[in-house]
Amino acid sequence: MSGNLKSAIAVFIIFSLVVVGFFFGKPIWDDTRQQKTSDARETKGKIKIAMDNWAGYVPLCSSEMKKRMRVSGWVLECLDDKADYAKRMEKLYKGEIEFAVATVDSYILNAAPFDFPGVIGVVIDKSKGGDAILAWQDKVSSLDALKGRADIRVAFTPNSPSHHLGKAAVVHFDVPELLPKGDKRIETNGSEEALKKLLDRKADVAILWEPDVSKALAKKGIVKLLGTDQTERLIVDILLVNRKFSEKNSGVVKMLLETYFKVLKMYRDEPEFLKKEIMAQSGLSANAVDSLLKGIHWATLTENAQEWFGISSDGGYADQGLVDTIDSTVRILMQSGDFAKNPIPQGDPYRLTEKEYIKELFTKGFAGFTTPGAKNTGQSSPANSLEARFALLGEDGWNALREIGTLKIQPVTFQSGTADMGIQGKEEIDRVAETLKHYPNFRVVIKGHTSIEGDPVMNRNLSQERAESVARYLVVTYSVDANRLHAVGLGSERPLPRQPGESSRTYSYRLPRVEISLVSEVY
Known part of the structure; x- marks a missing residue:
């Protein structure tokens, strides 16, 4: 082969590579340039959540949630897979999605083949x-009435x-x-079809879900x-986080969850x-939505901590409801024949x-407190946290x-029979103020107490005046913002327990006091 021919082939190959590179690379280059020359350059990435049209997921994928995530630099994309839980778990396993919603039972059923690729966050x-399970009363009036019957036709949506x-x-x-x-087992594609079978007496x-439950009744x-x-705790909806994403992007997960609880509180x-x-999302009428909402209880941040994940404050009681639900669900699935042994x-x-x-999130609290009907949705962030x-x-x-805890405080002294704080009392409140700087997100309840002697009404009035003085x-x-403080006079209604061997004089000295508690809204 001549040198000229070799050179021509080499030039052709190089030219072809350039053309191919340009063909495939230009769209990428154009997309990058478009992003860098627009506000989209501030976008940190996209977060994908696999879900379906169950109303309980609306706050998580609402327009408000997406707007707030966008402000944080993230595009939130909710992918409706029509409740294809098996495919959902496969995508979570492959890392094609960062989050997925499911019920505890559907997760255990469908994630076992993929070694449970997500954690419940x-x-x-x-x-x-x-x-609900519904029936024609003239055929079946109770669950017990089903026993021994071979003629009963049942419609439901599998899985x-x-x-x-x-x-x-x-x-x-x-x-x-x-x-x-x-032939008595009627498997349907959704609750609406099962409802039609029931109404047509086929x-x-x-076994239905809302709004079809209300329509049937x-x-x-x-x-x-x-x-x-x-x-x-039978049917519990959960948010799953891809394990690898959780490990590498814990800050992003925390940000999404914090945003979710704030959106949930807004609603x-x-x-x-x-x-x-x-x-807007479902196309249902106002009446249908009202019926649907009666069947959903959204778990707040506080409920997640204290009732589901076993997290308490100040050593208080907390329930590990989530673990109990997982255990009971596994037992039901095994007894139903879905598993021969525990799949976990x-x-x-x-x-x-x-x-x-x-x-x-639970222990740190949130900035931004609101009350039902209030239009102020957050606090300012002054340099001095006390303000x-x-x-x-x-x-x-x-x-x-929700009470977070009572601050440790030495006795606040007042002039006898008055609400005028002495120097030592003011110095103690100065120390309280230093402590409050560490907790700028909590409100403060100031409780005044008196001894058990004297007129109860006068004692209550005096204790109220002393709490207001503080x-x-x-x-x-x-x-300190007056809206942050709540003064309560309890008088002699809640005396301290008497210590073993304590003299009456010492006990009486301890009773007049001021307690300062930190409280938080329930998210």
Whole structure:
């Protein structure tokens, strides 16, 4: 082969590579240039959540949630897979999505083949009437009436949360007739189809979810055999985090969860906004949405910590409801024949949970306190944390707050029979102010107490005046927002317990006191 021919071939190859590179590279280059020359350069990335159209997931994928995530630099994309849980778990396993929603039962059922690729970071909601077993009363009036019957036709959607309600009823009440085999078993594609079978009397029993539960009960002659409003922790929705993403991007996970709880609280404060969001996403009427909302209880941050993940404050009682739900779900699935043995590695339910995100959010508190109906959605962030601004609360708002703990405080001295603080009393409140600097996000309840001697009414008035005196000192001396403080006079109603061997004089000396507690809104 001549040198000229070799050179021509080489030139051709180089030219071809340039053309191919340009063909495939130009779109990438154009996309990069477009991003760098626009506000999109501030976008940090995209977060994908696999979900379906269950109303309990609306706050997580709401327009408000997406807007707030965008402000933080992230594009939130919610992918509706029509409740294809098996495919959802496969995508989580392959890393094609960062988050996925599921019920505890659907996760255990469908994630086992993929070695449980996600950890449970949050309990989203629990069904409280959203799912139910319904029947024509003239055919079946109770679950017990099913026993021994071979003629009952049952319609339900396989592998749905409502199906799990049916499995639980079979296991707990020993009614295998509820999930029959053969031609009496009517498997449907969704609750609406099962409802139609029931209304057309092609089924005697149907296992439905809202709004179809309410539609069925509106029909004369149809009764509820069992609903999730009569159960506890049976159908629980959870948010799963891809394990690798959680390990490498814990800060992003924490940010998303914090944003979610703030959005959830906004909808709790402004329920009409949530109702409109669900109507927009589902196309349901206002009445249908009202019925649907009655069957959902969204878990707050506080409930996640204290009722689900076993996280307490000040050594108080906390329940590990999530672990209990996992254990009970596994038992139901095994007794239903879905598994021959516990599918969780080592049979350890803690392999599926990650409480650190909730723990950090719960213990640190949030900036930005609101009350139902309040328009102020956050605090300012002054250089002096004692001057943080808080929204005004009414008595009901204060009563709804969660106590974090009572500060350690030495006796605050007052001139006898008055609300005038002495020098030592003011010095003690000065020390309290230094402590409060470490807790700028909490409100403060100041409780005044007196001895058990004297007139109860006068004691209550005096204790109220002393609590107000402490509050006034904080406002005047340290510019603490008055909306942050709540003075309460308890008089002699809550005396301290007497210590063993304590003299009456010493005991009486300890009774007049001021207690200062930190409280937080329930997220």
